Amino acid sequence: MLMRYKKRKYFMAGRINLLQRSKIRELFEKARAMEDVISLGIGEPDFDTPDVIKEAATKAMYEGYTHYTPNAGIPEFREAIAEYYKDFYNFDVDPSNIIVTAGAYEATYLAFESLLEQGDDVIIPDPAFVCYVEDAKMSEAGIIRIPLREENEFRIDPDELVEMITKRTRMLVMNYPNNPTGATIDKKTAKAIADIAEDYNIYVLSDEPYEHFLYEGAKHHPMIKYAPDNTVLANSFSKTFAMTGWRLGFAIAPSQVIKDMIKLHAYVVGNVTSFIQIAGITALRDKRSWDALKVMRDTYAERRKLFLKGLKDVPHVEAFKPRGAFYIWAKIDPELDMTSEDFANWLLENSGVVVIPGTAFGKGGEGWIRISYATRRELLLEALERMKKALEKL
Template sequence: MRYKKRKYFLAGRINLIQRSKIRELFEKARKMKNVISLGIGEPDFDTPEVIKEAAKRAIDEGYTHYTPNAGIPEFREAIAEYYRSHYRIDVSSDDIIVTAGAYEATYLAFQTLLEAGDDVIIPDPAFVCYAEDAKIAEAGIIRLPLREENDFQINPDELLEAITKRTRVLVVNYPNNPTGAVLTKETVRAIADIAEDYNLYILSDEPYEHFLYEGAKHYPMIKYAPDNTILANSFSKTFAMTGWRLGFTIAPKQVIRDMIKLHAYVIGNVTSFVQIAGITALRDRRSWEAVKRMRHTYAERRKVVLKYLEEMPHLTPFRPKGAFYVWAKIDPELDMSSEDFANWLLENARVVVIPGTAFGKAGEGWVRISYATKRGQLIEAMERMKEALSGL
C-alpha cells in the first residue's frame, strides 16, 4: 500500500524570532583569512584555576546527579551571602533560582510575567535577546531610545511617556551592553519609583557589574525596588565562565515560584558540579583576585582603544564607564549605514566590529567594539582600522 507523502510544517512562533546579526557577521568573517574579531562579547581569559579545580573535585565526589530544580541549597545561600556582604541587600536563598546563564533567566521571566497583549519596554539599543524573548511570549514591544546627550541612561521622563495600561515589564541592563554606560544612583531610584507607582516589573540584567572604570559604581535595582525587580545575573563575564552556562535570578516569592515551575520543564536543573564550582567562585578569595586582575587588564585595554579612536578619522567614541565595549559613532559624512560600515571594515581592514543596528534601530550610525581581546591583537586591529579609515 502506498502512502501519500506528507508535508511537515514548523510552528509559526519560530518565524517570530530573527537570527542575530552578530552571528551572521561572524560567519562571514570565518570564511576570510587574517581577521581580528572585536565583535564577540566574551572574556578572552581562562576560568580561574581554583574554580576549575572545584568542578573536578565535585565530579570525583559524586556531584553527577540531579539537584533540586531551584539549585543546590548551599549555592543559593552563597549567592544570598554575596548580595548581603557586597551590597548590604537582605536576600533570602528561597528567592533565588539557579539558571543556565542569564539567557535562561530572561526567557523564564518573560514567559512567567507576560501574556499575549501585554507590553514590555526595552531600551534601544539593547542586547539582542530581550526583543526575541518578548516575541516568543507574544508581548508587544515598546522601544525606549537611549540618547548620547543623556550618556545612554534611561530618561525617567521618557520612560513615563512610554508606559501604557498594558505595560507589565521594563528591561534594564547596566552596566550596558552595547554602550558601556552606567546608571547614576539618582536614575536608579527614579526608575524604581516609577516601577512601584505603575506596578511594573523590572527585569534588571546585571552581568557586567564588576567591570567599572573612572570611579563608576553599580547600584543593583533590587536594592531600590525589591518587590518589583527580577534580577538576572551570570558567572559568564565576572569569572570568565561563558561555557559553563551558570547564572541565577533573584525575584519576589510569587514570581520565583512560577519561574522554578517552568524551569523544571525546560532543563530540570543546572549541571550539579557546575553549581558546586559556583560556590567556590563566590567564596574563595583567589577567584576574586582573578576578577580584580581581569578588571585591571580591561581598564588598560579600554585606554588603548579610546586613545586610538580619539586620533582616528571617521569614528568618535563614547567613553564607557562599564562592561568591555566601546560604542563608537560613524562620521555621518561617510554616508554609510552601520551594517555597510561594519562590512566595509571587515573587507578593507580585516577587523570585525558589530553594527549598532544589531541592537535596535537607535543603534544606526554606531558600531560596538569589544576590547575583550589580547592587547597585541587589539593594537594590531586599531592600526588596521586607522590605516583603512585614513584612506577614505
C-alpha cells in the same frame, strides 16, 4: 551509514518563525572565509576560568555531585548567592527568592515567560542586548522600544519612561553596565526608575552580568536594592569569572514570581549541572576567584584606556566614553553617509577588522558600531593601526 531525513514539508509552530537569527551572522561568515582577520566582535571574556573554580568542579564531580539537584538549585549555593548580595551591596536576600539558571539567558527567558502574555507590553531599550526582543516575541507580548540617547549617557530617561507607560505595560527591561554601549547607571536614575516601577506597578527585569566591570570610579546600583518588590534580577557567572561555557547564572525575584520561574525551569532544564553549582559556591566564597576577577578587570581597564586613546587618531569614528562592561560604542562620521552595516562590511573588507554594526541591537544603533576589547593587547594595537590606515582613505 548517515541517516537521511526525507525531504518533505514538516509542520512547525508559527511562533518559532518569529525568532530572528542574528543579523550579524553574514558578517561573521564573511570574516571566517577571510584570512588574517582581527575580531573585535566577541562578546565574551578572552580569559580562561580561574583554576580554583575548575578544580572545585572536578573535585565535586569525583565526590559524587553527578545527580539531580533541587530544581531551584543546591541550597548551599543559593545561600552563597544571598551572602554575596549582603557582603557586596549590604542587601538582604532570602535564598528562597533565588533560582539557579543556565546563565542570564535562561533567567531572562524565564522572567518573560512567567510574567508576560498576549495583550501585555514590555518596554525594551533601543539599542539593547539581542535576546530581550526575541524573548518578548516568544511570550507574545507587545514590544515598545525606549530610546537610549548619547546626550543622556545612554541611560533610560525616567520622564520619557513615564510617558510610555500605558495600562498594558507590565515590564521594563534594563541592563547596566550596558551591552552594547558600555554605559553605567547612576543612583539617582536607578532610584527614579525604581519609584516609577512601584508607582505604576510594573516589573523591572534588570540584567546585570557586567556588574563587576566598572572603570574610573563608576559604581553599580543593583535595581533590586531600590525596588525589591518589583525587580527580577538576572545575573551570571559568565563574565564575572570568565565562565561563559559553563552556563551558570541566577535570578532573584519576589516570591510569587520566583515560584513560577522555578516551575517552568523544572520542565525545561530540571536543574543546572550539579558539580557546576558546587563550583559556583567556590567562585563566590574563595578569595582566589575574586583575585582572578581583579586581574581580569585591571587588564580590561588597561585595554580600554589604550583603545580609547588610540581611537582618537582613527578618523571617522568617535567613541562614547564607556564606564562599564568591555565594549566601546563608537559613532560613525555622518559625513560618510554609510549605514552601520555598510561601515562594518567596509571595514572588514578594507582592514580585516570585525566590529558589530549598531543596528544589530535595534534601530537606535544606526550610525554606531560596537567594539569589544575582550581581546589581547597586541591585537587591539594592530586593529587600531589597520583601522587608521583604512579609514584615512575615506
